[in-house]
Amino acid sequence: MEQVLSQAVLVGIITSAIRLATPYIFASIGEAFSQTSGVVNLGVDGIMLVGAFMAYYVVLKTGNVWFAVLAAMLVGIAMGLLMSFISVSMRAEQGISGIGLYMLGLGLSSLLFKVLVGSVQTIEGFKPLDIPFLADIPVIGEIFFKNSLPVYVAFLLIPAAWWFLEKTTWGLKIRAVGQNPAAADSLGVDVIKVRYFAVTFGAVLASLAGASLSTALVNLFQENLTAGLGFIAVALVYFGGWKPVGILVGALLFSTVNAFQLWMQVLGVDIPSDVAVMLPYLLTIVALVAVTSRIRPPAALNKPFDRGEN
């Protein structure tokens, strides 16, 4: 056990945890926007898959990560608008339309991968970006300041999302629409527009989450690359109580356990790998049960808005 918990291993686990948290943060913050406005988007994983594939494919063909980012954003906009149309305009049951979106994303990304690429090939995605001076600090520099750009962006997203939701007029509208859309409507807020924005913005972040996975973390694509990561992201929103900081805590907790189990496998600790892989998911369930008592979702979550005129 001593060998297992040496300093090098600990640093390794934390470094991995920071990196692994990236897609979770992107996707969960996106989902938080959507849910704060009152729309549960269960299609996150599907959006991530398509975003991951498109970004991967663009890098594969052009070698340009910025085009990849742009492609992922367009995927997010398209899938976000689709989700908005179904759940906000058509007022379909959100749980069902989200699952539909997931299936669509899973199928579409697999199909495109088979048709356009065929076999698993690695790409050269985002390169590590050392922050001058800070990267030279022992241990701390290694963990925090030798990451690729998407990792930094993910962590900057936390204060940015908080600022947007709490301090801007649009943030106030999003919060109001998720709590009492009728009240917002009576003050002239366009509930439909605000929800379209929040859902679509959330989908763009989900798509970027996928892109960060395929072009910054693993630098490849394969069928069902995310393996349900998007669903965990939805759970993390509940865990974090719809607050960016709460989501950060959840994402780090989750990625740390994940990094831990990965390192255990690498070091050949004698636990069946299936059990190790299960560990983070088990943790999600336990954590969610533990925090349910303080969970108070947006009051209008999952409720389509209808002014009542026939």
Place this chain on the structure above:
Amino acid sequence: MSNSSSPAQARITSVEMRNIVKRFPGVLANYNVNFDVKAGEVHALLGENGAGKSTLMRQLYGLYKPDEGQILVDGKELVFNSPADAIRSGIGMIHQHFMLVPTLTVTENVALGLSSTREPMLDLDLVEKRVLELSKLYGLKVDPTAYIWQLSVGEQQRVEIIKALYRNAGIIILDEPTAVLTPQEVNDLFAILKKITAQGHGFIFISHKLHEVMAICDRVTVLRDGQMIGTRSTEGITRDDLVKMMVGRDVKPLPLQDHPEGEVRIKVAGLRAMGDRDAETLRGVDLEIRSGEILGIAGVSGNGQRELAQCLTGLRRASAGTILLDGEDITHMPLLQRMSAGQAYIPEERMQDGAIREFSVQENLFLRDHSAPENTHGIFLNFKRMEQRTREVVKEYSVKTPTIETPIKNLSGGNIQKLILARELSRQPKFLIAAQPTRGVDIGATEYIHQKLLEQRDSGTAILLISEDLDETRSLSDRIAVMFEGKIVGIVKRNQATVEQIGLMMAGVSMAEAMK
């Protein structure tokens, strides 16, 4: 529009609605209605539930579009596509169910929907300053930094008024503004309205309470079944005139007579229970109800009435205390057993707890007693007998329904309530809990329900009446228990206390103090 509510911009002084027609599938909600209001007056819009008052006002506020007719603001014809248009034109509306976001502060609620002077950032400090100015100018006391969920109903209403004034509303619609207030809060509201009216604003006061209309309004327009009956000055008009306009006929007052007191039926001692939000909402209730007596519970909603009804019916677990029915402890008796012991319940939320929307009249009538021996053949339902019984009930209680197979959601509130009453009274209960039995019910059905309750009382049933309508509580109850924060503040006999005295107790003043 800038966030400073631009006092420089002239405030509107009149609104007129001409020949308004609004149809919903199968319903003519408004037919050729004319209505106008000017700055400096309070104009009442009077009518029963379903008369078309709210529909008319929702068109003025841009929530619905009229099928025919015009809306004129300061003499200019305008078309409102959304509330935003109406607000911009200087019209404000205070809905019966407040349009506030409980998780936001007063200031945030006011700022919602306005553009900021520092886009995209909020300018909450400026909004707060202006809120304080308005609150001072019009005597609307409220803390701008408080969260809405922390405020009393009266305070929330003041926030709503500030919201409208902040948007420079010249004409403000008040939809049943007194429904949730104590008599004292009503007085405060009226004083505020007078002050605001004197400063050149006009109000539309939607109500079905005649004495309030007489007390605060200058003119009154009566609607009945979507049609306009007429507009009168409140000067020189009597209460009876208004009732006749509203209902289309005279309504007789309830015959009240004293009657011999029976044995104690229900004895509640030290009853405590938790509310939905993990706080104790019943904090030691003691009361007795005798056979052949109606005990009315008065109180502002949210003071434990709901929990009391639920504990008595067995829908909520009592954490302490006892409930005795004819001397038998029923505190933790399961629901079904309580019902066979002679308990009946008219729930507060008719459509949520009292009936199943999609089920037919017949199915709803037998929700309760479907497994009683007379309604079954072994494991099968005895449809023949149920159908026959339904026809009897529909006739006896004059429930207006096309057929007994009609889904209950298609019936009016009054008819649904009659059916629930029929169901609950069918077994001659010993003890009846009637929660808000006439809320949202038209005057005709209300009359009928009141009569039935009195008949039931005279036949020996002990009745607990919970009502937010103090007039109803006072006219039906033999004794009135006033509830405040989960306790009974005092119990008075009918006519022993004035409305004001009961009002004081509803606000938590002790009985000894209130009765001075």
